[in-house]
Amino acid sequence: MSLITAENIEVRNGGTRALFGVSLALEAREIVTVVGPNGSGKSTLMRALIGAVPLQAGRITRRPGLRIGYVPQTLHIDRALPMTVRRFLNLPNRVGRAAARAALARTGVEALEQRQLAGLSGGQLQRVLLARAILNAPHLLVLDEPTQGLDQPASASFYRLIEALRDEMGCAVLMVSHELHVVMSATDRVICLNGHICCEGTPDVVTAAPAYRELFGTGTGGALALYRHEHDHAHDHPHGHADAPCHDHGDHGA
Structure with a gap:
């Protein structure tokens, strides 16, 4: 079974048609x-x-039990709010120290664990977001x-x-x-x-x-x-x- 199947889907943003007739399988x-x-x-x-x-039309089918890791296009960070990379990885669910370090190591940013999220470069932040996305395997x-x-x-x-x-x-x-x-x-x-x-x-x-x-x-x-x-x-x-x-x-x- 495919991970995700979309069949002839249509999506509107307000009154504007953003997607129409889209079918695909991953x-x-x-x-x-x-x-x-x-x-x-x-x-x-x-x-x-x-x-x-x-959806306004069509159907999306996901394989039962499918786990998805998502990395958004942008993340708006309030620079007045102190938050370390380690604390960020606990959102929305707390993760163990070993799991957090393993995810950061996999994405090449283990050394950033105690750094403030707002102080990261763009490339560093993307790797942290990726680490968070792979926490649930x-x-x-x-x-x-x-x-x-x-x-x-x-x-x-x-x-x-x-x-x-x-x-x-x-x-x-x-x-x-x-x-x-x-x-x-x-x-x-x-x-x-x-x-x-x-x-x-x-x-x-x-x-x-x-x-x-x-x-x-x-x-x-x-x-x-x-x-x-x-x-x-x-x-x-x-x-x-x-x-x-x-x-x-x-x-x-x-």
């Missing part, structure tokens, strides 16, 4: 990267899959743009860590990224999203697909290009195929 041990322009519904998809936002790690604000060497290092954790823990990974050129070697499957699934497949298949080129341009090495393709509302194309053109139906959420 399998054990695979690394799947979701790419797409701003406003394409990537974060909404992550939240829908973990049950944090309601998840079957699936969900990461929403985990390297936002990091430079390319730090991003590449973080993605290598994700791949190593997958190999060590045997978990699947679902992540949002604008940096396909960085995650390429560590990604088993890419989903190109723009409200619906434009195309999906291995990185080589997707980067050669017309839908991907429409969204990301050419010659960018995978970096997000300006969204400049023709709007064609005459008919719909099948979703989930590498040759399915990607259309903007003018009704996408942020």
Whole structure:
């Protein structure tokens, strides 16, 4: 049984349709990267899959007993509130000292255990968030743009860590990224999203697909290009195929 299956789901943010007709399945041990322009519904998809936002249509099925570790896109920290990394790992449930240290060691930040959370660099904070996400030995790690604000060497290092954790823990990974050129070697499957699934497949298949080129341009090495393709509302194309053109139906959420 797949870890998570989404069948023709639709999600609205207020009156705006953020996702429509999205169907996908996540399998054990695979690394799947979701790419797409701003406003394409990537974060909404992550939240829908973990049950944090309601569906207007469709169905999401999770394997019984599925454990999910989630790393959010941002964490707003009140710098006036003293909180060490160790105390943060106790939220919302207290964890033993050995388990906390093991998780921090796995993500390469064991030395930060007694540091103030508000004083960490962006890269350090992401590794602490990742340590918290793996405390429950998840079957699936969900990461929403985990390297936002990091430079390319730090991003590449973080993605290598994700791949190593997958190999060590045997978990699947679902992540949002604008940096396909960085995650390429560590990604088993890419989903190109723009409200619906434009195309999906291995990185080589997707980067050669017309839908991907429409969204990301050419010659960018995978970096997000300006969204400049023709709007064609005459008919719909099948979703989930590498040759399915990607259309903007003018009704996408942020």
